[in-house]
Amino acid sequence: MSRSLGALLRPRSIALIGATERSIWSNAAHRNLTSFGYSGKVYLVNRNAGSVYGQPVYVSASAIGEPVDLALLMVPVAGVLEALDDLQAAGIANAVMLTSGFAELGEEGAKLQAALHERAAAHGIALLGPNCLGFINYIDKAPVWTLAPRPQGHFGSLAIISQSGATAALISYFAQQQGLALSYLVSTGNEVDVDIAQVLDFMVDEPNTKAIALFIETVRDANAFARAAERALAAGKPVVVLKVGASEITAKAAQAHTGALVGDDRVFEAACRRLGLIRVASIEDLVVTCDLLQQLGEVGEGGLGLVSLSGGICEIAADRASHVGLPLAELSSNTVQRLRDALPGFGTPHNPLDVTGGAMLKPEIFEKSIHGLGQEPNIAAVVTVFDVPTDESNDGEFARNALAHIGNALREIPVPGLVISHSVRPVTERSREIIHQAGIAYLGCGVDFGMAALSRLFAWSARRRKGIATKETVTQANVRPDSERSTLAYLASHAVPVVPAQLVHSAVEAVDAARRIGESVALKVASRNIAHKTDIGGVKLNVLGDQAVAQAFLSISESVRQARPDAEVEGLVVSPMRGKGVELFVGTLRDAQWGPVLVVGLGGIWVEALQDTSLRLLPVKAEDVLEQLSELRASKLLDGFRGAPAVDRQALAEIIAKIGNAALALGPELVSLEINPLWSDGERIEALDALAIWDSKPEGEAL
């Protein structure tokens, strides 16, 4: 897993196995090597001998007789195993396999794929594919790619990694149309060996790559993927992910109650939140977000400052910013004064800032205004909306002049500055020349995609500032609580406040305990064998008075005896009743791929009927839980409702984080830990009930 992909992705010599002029794939691969000016040696292999592309072929790889770094396998599916044997004989340790007809065809294909995996492993061959289109290393001018790529004059800083080959190509076309040059384009196909996590890991260390775009259908190795993503976040290298499957109503058989609330996609979303992966939903979003992050880097705390020549655009941008949760900075009075000086008489100092049509006459208004705005301490970045010309039809003197002024100001202000276009438009060679002249960062993405990408930049920067809670801080517990009582006691040992409870064994003891509590009490049967106490009459709530308490004790004891004569009963638990307050649901579940997940929701109807929950991978920090609380649709209810006091969100978040970490400490055999409810009445917070569910057959997980 820790092997380097350098020999695969930076080959000094390449053999095309199955080279033939009758295949469009072979033709493309060969043409690309020529048109890129690949400087290494290229060998053509075809078992039929003769010559291809005017060059003599070898009948096998082993016939080459020289060391070769990489083979591109374009052989029929029936010949793939034999081809690997040939590579081994030739001493070729890296291969890309175009051939399809494996797991994507079902059962039979999956068997063949397993055999392929085994053979490659036995031969120690690093294999990209099968069912992939290969890769292009733009830096070393090494294309091992079986489609015709668009011309790209120089290498860039965007790496695209995609499980789908065609989609990889389509992403690259849009990136190049938007003036964004690539460093690498890698399609991983069926990932029998090299997977997206390994390529991601490689790109984290690839010095020319500043942003990484991923297209994912499935994550095969969540552990490795998470490690690579964490490294990328630590390195400040943004990873933007387009993952499909958000619409699948995945009916997942979950052992614990919370499982039913959670689709796979929500867990992946939770993983993204934890790992600082930036998730997007379209090719344009993917490319634009990468472009923004690689151009602007990280931003500090604060809001956006926005400048436009059009009041209408200011309004559209403000609406879009609000829609995606991107804050526009409030201006302090100093800034307002500076802007008053910069603007024409009929301009209004405001953010977003309309520099008015006056800037058509005097483009220096742009410069002064941006300068004034950029000094505002509440502002983390300044965006000016302006179109960079694409060709002679729109390349006028005004645009070049205005961009020069905009560029002057954006370079001088103390925060990152950027120009974005009004709507989506290409970034042509001519645009690049103008951009260079003006010395600006520019995105031809339009206000709609732009505001969305900026919101992600702000969120990613915040994630970087906050850091990730690490699993190393969690010490494994040596207990296995399996009843309400023992689970609450375990939580209490992790500094989670729990409702007081006394174990009683007789009606007399129960009355005694209730008297000491001095208010209405709850009585519940205590038994590790009984998970659903209410269903069998094992619970009585709101019990007040000696007689009622004694009756409740007897009634519960009798019900339990009849319903579960087999159960080992410790006794009954007597606790004070808690009043109205807010009831939260806090649970953990174990995702087969991603491991333990924390689920937070408001109790009862919200969780059960409306599935209003927020998920995070464990471990979490209190800051993460604060975010979760704010994501709930019913979040407002925490701020006090119908005279109920507001909940102390900070205290609540800290307690929930403790619950999450307590669950994590129970190890991989814990299926779920459920606190329902976690009750809160203003500042008082208590776990009222808890349930731990265990599995005796733990699966391998990301712990």
Next chain:
Amino acid sequence: MSRSLGALLRPRSIALIGATERSIWSNAAHRNLTSFGYSGKVYLVNRNAGSVYGQPVYVSASAIGEPVDLALLMVPVAGVLEALDDLQAAGIANAVMLTSGFAELGEEGAKLQAALHERAAAHGIALLGPNCLGFINYIDKAPVWTLAPRPQGHFGSLAIISQSGATAALISYFAQQQGLALSYLVSTGNEVDVDIAQVLDFMVDEPNTKAIALFIETVRDANAFARAAERALAAGKPVVVLKVGASEITAKAAQAHTGALVGDDRVFEAACRRLGLIRVASIEDLVVTCDLLQQLGEVGEGGLGLVSLSGGICEIAADRASHVGLPLAELSSNTVQRLRDALPGFGTPHNPLDVTGGAMLKPEIFEKSIHGLGQEPNIAAVVTVFDVPTDESNDGEFARNALAHIGNALREIPVPGLVISHSVRPVTERSREIIHQAGIAYLGCGVDFGMAALSRLFAWSARRRKGIATKETVTQANVRPDSERSTLAYLASHAVPVVPAQLVHSAVEAVDAARRIGESVALKVASRNIAHKTDIGGVKLNVLGDQAVAQAFLSISESVRQARPDAEVEGLVVSPMRGKGVELFVGTLRDAQWGPVLVVGLGGIWVEALQDTSLRLLPVKAEDVLEQLSELRASKLLDGFRGAPAVDRQALAEIIAKIGNAALALGPELVSLEINPLWSDGERIEALDALAIWDSKPEGEAL
């Protein structure tokens, strides 16, 4: 209001008032007339005499001495009134005013604008502006426009109407980049006279215009706007609206409780829903949606069929379609069989349909597959995702060949067919040539914007099928219910089921009434003077037994006497208590612009704390209310929860529509009618409480 704008927007002669070579606006206006090849006569007016643009000028409009259709006023703000007098003297009845410095500057400017309005009206001059950039009539090659527009070879079928001039221009640039030609471009500015509603109305009848794009900051005449929109919907001419202000937290002082839940923007949204206006949030969405609708027209019932060369794109498109609520059609077994025959062996018959890389080798797979898919009865339209080349760098044989096959199939299938690009890309002259050759409808909008636009096309088509509830069907009522009792009685007279209630005047009568009911009852004071009964002890709930009922009667009577000795008390009302069930909030409010609005929500916490409500302009049909119910975040609770029976949504919708119409029948003095709760327990639905609030000073409204 019913005047025609023909003379303004189709001028046969134009006077440029304030023509001077020192103004970029004047220069642009003059250059445009020349470059468009305007065939009418152009007069230049400048009070300083001499010559401008190599042509002698008139010192005033009245000095022209010939009839002129239209004047473009580019005069300083101080001279605008005088300029209007000059127009009157010259007999010029139509003017466009570029000049700014009016209401947009606050109080002083607003006064001047009022004077302008008065003067124009006195002179009978139709005035577009002030503070606008003018308009371009592409059909008659008549530009009265003070910026440099992009060249457009021929006129098209898109009319853009915008209150912001710069935004109008920016919308037109994006439209033209996407290959969409305009019929009209109109900026209305401050709308002192001609407003967006009038221009919209004009475009409904303009025969070359197939789609209308609006950019709106504020609607000044909601009545006229609504009438024009209704005419457009009836004519099948789509109107797409980009209205800003969605993010404003408008603190509106509302007299009724429901008012507090509703921001202005939500009312506009409700107006759009009623009028079939298609609302969008960005320039790209605006243009793409217009383009789609003008190319494809209306679609029938059913889902989308989607075809792509890339499995990844199929997945991305399916996720986006799900996100925007666009249904993908399920395939019947016949279609599956047809597709099995059409696809290569490793293809899967499915919607979205991945024709696989096999179509790279055999583009006829596209043709067969689309043909097979298009026969599916569940499909209302077929979209193929494919890029039309833009220039020689991507104009290969494969693309042209594939597009020919795609075009063949799309033309033959019985439902509308369309090609959209993978991501946003321009539609160049070369693209248009290829599109023409292939005979396809094409949008270079990409899958993201494309799926969103398609969902709007489907919604608009459904709106057209459903039709609008008309106000003509509502008969005005001659009553003015002002107490709970009289309001419930009024609702009952409109066939709204209400809880049985008996008015009692003594404890004995109360006990009698309760005995007849035979279960727990509610007692409430009945008085038109007491709106908030609970607050003064005027309500007792869940009362059971003779003694308790008698006590409740006395207690309420005493409380009311002490709290409101002034109130006229009719007596007390005794009603049966209703059990758990679902409680809805149904209210109406009166929006100052749009008139009566129906608000539907789930009762209690949802409405009060979470503002989970759905709005529609009145009147409504039951179908509209069904939509409202499905829009509620808590909508699922209607389907039964914790053993409660599911609510009969159809019956509920019919009753709520009756409530809405009953409110409408009460006329414009009704501020709000509130039913809280409308209770439902499975099939049984009853209004349990009602309150009507009246205003004695009705405002002019859209009724």
